[in-house]
Amino acid sequence: MTLKTITLTVNDLVETVDVPQNMTLLQMIREKLSLTGTKNGCAAGECGACTVLMNGEPVNSCMVLAAECEGANIVTVEGLAKAGKLSTLQDTIIEAGGVQCGFCTPGMLISATALLKRNPNPTDSEIRSAIVGNLCRCTGYVRIVDAIKMAAK
Amino acid sequence: MANAKSKEQVVNPIGASFTRNDVYEKVTGSAVYADDIQFGNKLLYARAKRSPYPHALIKKIDISKAEALPGVKVVVTGKDFPNRIGLYLQDKTIFATDRVRFIGEPVAAVAAISEEVAMKAVELIEVEYEELEAVFDAEFGASDKAPLIHPDLDKYVCPNFIFPKAGTNIANHFKIRKGDVSSAWDKCAYVVERSFKIPHIQHVPIETHIAIAQMDEKGKVTVWASSQSPFAQRNLIAHALHISQSDLRVIAPLVGGGFGSKAGVTMEAIPVALATKCKGWPVKFLLTREEEFYTNFVRQGLTIHVKVGCDKEGNLLALKNMMYWDGGASTEYGTNVTRAGGYSSSGPYDIPNVETDSICVYTNHPIGGAYRGFGMSELHTGLDQAIDELAEKAGVDKVTFLKKNGVAEGDVLVTGMIMHKNGIQECIDNVAKSLKMNEKEKPSSPDRLRGKGIAAMWKAPAMPPNPGSSAWVEMSEDGNVTVGLGGQEIGQGTFTVMAQMAAAALGVPYEKVRIAGPVDTQYSPYEWQTVASRLTWSMGNAVVLAAKDARRQILETVAEAWKESTDDLDIINGVVVSYKSERETSLENIVIYGMPKENNEGWTGGPIVGRGSFMPKYVTNLDAETGQGPRAVVHYTVGCEGLDIEIDKNTGTIYVLKGAASFDVGKAINPALVKAQVEGGFAQGLSSAMFEEIKLVKGVMTNPSFVDYRIATAPDMDFPLDTPFVEVPQDDGPWGARGVGEHPMVPTIAALGNAIYDATGIRLTNPPYSAEKIYLAMLDKGLVK
Ligand code: FES
Ligand code: FES
Numbered sequence: 001m002t003l004k005t006i007t008l009t010v011n012d013l014v015e016t017v018d019v020p021q022n023m024t025l026l027q028m029i030r031e032k033l034s035l036t037g038t039k040n041g042c043a044a045g046e047c048g049a050c051t052v053l054m055n056g057e058p059v060n061s062c063m064v065l066a067a068e069c070e071g072a073n074i075v076t077v078e079g080l081a082k083a084g085k086l087s088t089l090q091d092t093i094i095e096a097g098g099v100q101c102g103f104c105t106p107g108m109l110i111s112a113t114a115l116l117k118r119n120p121n122p123t124d125s126e127i128r129s130a131i132v133g134n135l136c137r138c139t140g141y142v143r144i145v146d147a148i149k150m151a152a153k
Numbered sequence: 154m155a156n157a158k159s160k161e162q163v164v165n166p167i168g169a170s171f172t173r174n175d176v177y178e179k180v181t182g183s184a185v186y187a188d189d190i191q192f193g194n195k196l197l198y199a200r201a202k203r204s205p206y207p208h209a210l211i212k213k214i215d216i217s218k219a220e221a222l223p224g225v226k227v228v229v230t231g232k233d234f235p236n237r238i239g240l241y242l243q244d245k246t247i248f249a250t251d252r253v254r255f256i257g258e259p260v261a262a263v264a265a266i267s268e269e270v271a272m273k274a275v276e277l278i279e280v281e282y283e284e285l286e287a288v289f290d291a292e293f294g295a296s297d298k299a300p301l302i303h304p305d306l307d308k309y310v311c312p313n314f315i316f317p318k319a320g321t322n323i324a325n326h327f328k329i330r331k332g333d334v335s336s337a338w339d340k341c342a343y344v345v346e347r348s349f350k351i352p353h354i355q356h357v358p359i360e361t362h363i364a365i366a367q368m369d370e371k372g373k374v375t376v377w378a379s380s381q382s383p384f385a386q387r388n389l390i391a392h393a394l395h396i397s398q399s400d401l402r403v404i405a406p407l408v409g410g411g412f413g414s415k416a417g418v419t420m421e422a423i424p425v426a427l428a429t430k431c432k433g434w435p436v437k438f439l440l441t442r443e444e445e446f447y448t449n450f451v452r453q454g455l456t457i458h459v460k461v462g463c464d465k466e467g468n469l470l471a472l473k474n475m476m477y478w479d480g481g482a483s484t485e486y487g488t489n490v491t492r493a494g495g496y497s498s499s500g501p502y503d504i505p506n507v508e509t510d511s512i513c514v515y516t517n518h519p520i521g522g523a524y525r526g527f528g529m530s531e532l533h534t535g536l537d538q539a540i541d542e543l544a545e546k547a548g549v550d551k552v553t554f555l556k557k558n559g560v561a562e563g564d565v566l567v568t569g570m571i572m573h574k575n576g577i578q579e580c581i582d583n584v585a586k587s588l589k590m591n592e593k594e595k596p597s598s599p600d601r602l603r604g605k606g607i608a609a610m611w612k613a614p615a616m617p618p619n620p621g622s623s624a625w626v627e628m629s630e631d632g633n634v635t636v637g638l639g640g641q642e643i644g645q646g647t648f649t650v651m652a653q654m655a656a657a658a659l660g661v662p663y664e665k666v667r668i669a670g671p672v673d674t675q676y677s678p679y680e681w682q683t684v685a686s687r688l689t690w691s692m693g694n695a696v697v698l699a700a701k702d703a704r705r706q707i708l709e710t711v712a713e714a715w716k717e718s719t720d721d722l723d724i725i726n727g728v729v730v731s732y733k734s735e736r737e738t739s740l741e742n743i744v745i746y747g748m749p750k751e752n753n754e755g756w757t758g759g760p761i762v763g764r765g766s767f768m769p770k771y772v773t774n775l776d777a778e779t780g781q782g783p784r785a786v787v788h789y790t791v792g793c794e795g796l797d798i799e800i801d802k803n804t805g806t807i808y809v810l811k812g813a814a815s816f817d818v819g820k821a822i823n824p825a826l827v828k829a830q831v832e833g834g835f836a837q838g839l840s841s842a843m844f845e846e847i848k849l850v851k852g853v854m855t856n857p858s859f860v861d862y863r864i865a866t867a868p869d870m871d872f873p874l875d876t877p878f879v880e881v882p883q884d885d886g887p888w889g890a891r892g893v894g895e896h897p898m899v900p901t902i903a904a905l906g907n908a909i910y911d912a913t914g915i916r917l918t919n920p921p922y923s924a925e926k927i928y929l930a931m932l933d934k935g936l937v938k
Contacts, residue, residue, distance in 0.1 A: 036189035037182015039409070041359040042442040046859035049359055077182035090180040094172060097825050100833060101644030102179030103359040103409030109180065128867040135859065137357050137410050138644045140836025141867040142874060143829060 006070045010035070011079030019066040025059075026050045028066035029076055037077040037106045041135070048134030051107035052076050058114040060133070077106035080113065089113055089151045096147035100138035108134045112148045121152055163726045166656040166663045167888050170825035173649045174668065175407065175642055185406045185671070187363045187379045192435040196365075197226050199424050199438035200271040202261040202278045203448060204253035207517035207852030208287035208302065211251055211260065211280060218277040219263060224270035227430040228278065230261040234426050238393040239485025240385065240417040242311040242324060244303060245520075247393060247422040253282070254302055254482030255517050256852045257448035259420075264427040264436045287517040287852060291456055291477035294322045294514040302482065302515040312617065314774050315488045324484035325513040327495035329474075329567055329780035332506030337471035341462030343546040349535040350919045351455040351902075353479065353847040356524055357864055360409020361445040364421040366428035367435040373400045376425060380405040381415040381641050382682040387674045389418045390425050406671040411643040412837070413523035416684045417486050419449045446857035451847055453487050453521025454479035455494075457535040461504075467549035469540075469558045474498045474509040476532070480521050487521035488513050493615035494528035496775065496785045499567040500536045501577055501611035502558040507567045509780070517852050523684055526895035529612045530838065530902060534920060537608035537903035542916065551907070552585040555609050560791070568775055568785035576817035576879035580793040581609060583815035587875040588795045600802050602936075603810075604912025607795040608903035612686070612896050613786035618772035620681035622688075622695040626655060626703040626763035632727055632740035634661055636699070637669040639680030640692040645894050646826040647688045651696050653822055654887055658700035660724030661740070678766075686790065686892025689822065691767055693887040698765025707744060710758030714748035769885075788883055790891050792816030794835065794900045796908045802937045805928025807843060807909075809872040816896050817879040820889040824878070827893060831876040834897025840865035842902040846921050 003018040010033060017032050026043070029035045029052065038061060041049030045063040052061045053075035080087045086094075089112050099105050108131060115122055115130035122130065127148045128141070136144065178184035216228040231248035239245050249260045261278050265271040288294040288302060299322055303309070307319030315325050338344060364378040374396065380386060383403035391401040408415060424438040440449065458475040476494055480487040495511030524530075544554035559577040566572055585591070588605055596603035625637040636655045642648045652666040659666075669677065680692060708719040711729045721733035730737050738748075747758030775782035797811045814831050821827040844863040848855045856862045882889025902920050910916050915930045931937045 101410045131867045138833045140832040141870045142832040
């Protein structure tokens with residue numbers, strides 16, 4: 001399979017990676033960059049576990065081809081804390097108790113981060129629709145929504 | 154006291170909502186799940202060849218083309234692995250050997266250098282089948298007209314509390330005969346008879362099943378698996394492959410959701426089988442989301458016929474349950490699900506006359522296994538809706554009816570066991586109060602109907618009589634504590650709760666306790682399985698014993714060094730204090746190096762290692778014909794849920810205005826974690842009530858994706874949920890605690906069904922209660938035009 005060399009920014013670091021044409025962004029992040037915080041829950045764009053920020057927008061990284069990410073700016077869950085300090089949302093999801101098995105958490109945090117960036121004061125239903133594509137089977141979303149509200153304050 | 158460290162303010166670790174001890178890793182992406190472990194370039198990828206037929210004989214398998222494909226390392230079929238495997242009834246092989254029994258059953262597997270090559274190789278495997286008549290309905294399957302799915306049933310091994318019927322498709326028939334049901338109907342003033350069909354559903358952990366296996370040159374196998382049962386997997390897989398349990402090591406990192414699906418052995422055996430044929434190579438098998446839906450455990454379907462009666466005042470007198478469980482192609486785990494459904498078949502109600510037949514039937518459907526609170530959601534969906542109707546018939550308000558019949562201390566249960574103290578009355582009261590059950594309230598618009606529903610529940614840990622737990626406690630130079638345990642962190646927070654218990658039993662602050670993870674059968678102490686809501690109680694008891702053992706060793710060391718009696722010593726806030734001499738010493742160093750004796754007489758103590766082991770010893774078998782025996786289970790957790798809903802007349806859509814859930818947890822070791830379990834369980838229950846169904850058409854699952862199998866999303870859960878808990882202590886639970894992990898999803902379908910009935914007067918028997926179903930029923934009844 002032919003490889004394509006791409007250069008992109010991931011969590012503020014410039015990376016140059018050789019990727020097969022059919023490799024997804026999710027596979028590249030996990031397998032080539034060893035950033036395993038981003039999860040695979042369906043590989044079909046239906047669960048949100050693989051959500052990352054691409055140029056500031058949340059995307060399902062399992063639905064993006066790595067080869068098309070030339071020049072892109074990607075933020076994964078590993079990029080949310082800066083210099084060892086957790087982001088506000090990371091703090092509030094801990095405080096609210098919004099983490100159980102934790103498998104949805106990285107994607108959830110990314111979607112919520114994007115929400116608060118474009119809408120710092122979301123309503124309850126805006127919060128819920130911003131994470132409608134992030135499935136969580138453990139929490140009933142109760143404390144996840146609480147955490148996003150707390151971070152918005 | 155000179156040193157006041159022992160007097161610093163400490164939070165009592167029991168009853169405090171400490172932050173989970175795995176959360177930092179989980180929010181930063183550094184938490185390790187099985188698929189995150191790196192195996193380097195040698196890693197092989199496995200794929201399975203699966204049956205396209207629900208029931209067929211395998212005539213021939215040709216793997217030569219697959220083997221010849223470049224990049225393929227090994228191809229295996231059932232003929233190399235003939236041994237049977239199963240947690241209760243050993244009726245399964247790793248691969249189908251002579252016949253396939255459901256669509257998706259593995260018949261062969263490939264390990265190759267990439268997923269793509271493995272998938273291609275699977276396509277090249279040629280299998281010839283001869284199709285057989287199939288069974289798609291449990292009641293039909295139980296009849297003598299049905300073709301046999303397991304003709305060798307009489308040869309399968311099973312424990313003495315499972316009753317398969319050779320020459321039929323009945324894998325277990327559990328019976329209850331309490332009192333005299335047939336003569337009791339005459340004494341009933343009111344009787345309700347209803348049938349319900351509860352569909353198969355899927356656990357849907359967001360992390361699909363995954364296992365990686367590697368065999369070394371000497372034949373030792375290591376398995377890394379997303380697992381609720383590393384020890385049961387060690388035992389069962391070793392057994393199936395004829396290797397020593399001590400040569401099979403299971404390492405179980407964090408689990409991305411289990412809900413019962415990752416208990417016992419399912420797909421984990423496939424990479425192990427492959428690994429035995431390519432020594433030295435790690436083989437990874439990750440289920441696709443589609444495979445997750447139907448090739449592994451599902452919640453089995455149930456057809457239940459309930460007949461229940463009460464006297465004029467509303468006292469329950471008689472209950473008859475006929476339950477046909479659609480066990481699927483293998484019932485190795487499902488036989489115990491039906492047993493649990495049987496021995497708890499009265500629900501949390503005091504009923505003098507009960508007759509139950511709980512029948513587990515082989516069908517050509519996906520394999521039924523453990524699903525969060527197994528047997529109980531299914532049972533209560535029927536029972537609690539029939540009881541709701543009976544209350545109305547008797548003219549007794551529903552809350553009063555539940556309370557009047559609620560099971561109390563000293564009641565003789567359906568199995569003859571005597572009920573222990575419990576808080577069902579308070580649970581019902583909590584829900585009734587929270588939802589103002591005694592008030593009929595108006596809908597928010599003329600386009601909507603409003604209704605409230607309530608349902609009570611109970612559930613006992615469903616397990617063999619003697620499942621064991623064990624633990625150890627070690628300490629480091631700085632006085633920090635490490636707890637070794639074998640129960641698994643699947644999101645419920647057990648590592649946090651165990652740390653709290655160890656801290657309290659030892660006398661150190663919570664922050665000083667670490668859990669030795671990941672669970673690894675080579676180092677971790679034995680734990681039966683992370684199932685049945687049993688860890689807080691069972692593993693908790695083992696951890697407390699281990700911590701107390703460590704504490705005893707510390708106190709003996711100090712007592713000898715100080716020439717005092719241990720009776721005068723205590724450990725407070727990580728400091729040993731003497732009430733007699735008022736001396737103090739911190740735990741630092743002495744827990745490793747011991748202490749010098751006075752007058753240069755040498756040393757005492759040494760590295761502290763506490764051990765604890767716990768196993769219930771009082772559970773008895775039940776009579777095969779009557780289901781009666783002194784003690785069927787260890788204990789019951791009881792609870793109640795309710796919903797206040799509106800239904801849109803134009804669409805049938807349900808809008809939940811409020812939910813309430815109250816469970817008697819004995820003692821909430823960590824109240825925030827208890828509430829989080831209840832919230833998540835309620836959501837899962839509501840999701841199953843409104844949306845979920847594995848749609849099976851002639852054995853084919855027609856909706857194996859998140860698009861077609863919908864689970865609750867955040868907007869679906871947009872309502873306040875009240876979760877007050879009750880604490881009536883369990884006599885043999887640590888600080889009185891008992892489990893609550895599964896219970897919150899048990900009564901939810903019934904509570905919703907009762908709310909729909911209250912709003913519309915329509916009893917929708919078969920979940921899920923989708924908008925479409927509700928709308929059509931309203932149309933049918935003339936409620937809408
Ligand atoms: S893994 Fe990408 S949406 Fe599920
Ligand atoms: S915490 Fe388990 S899926 Fe969300």
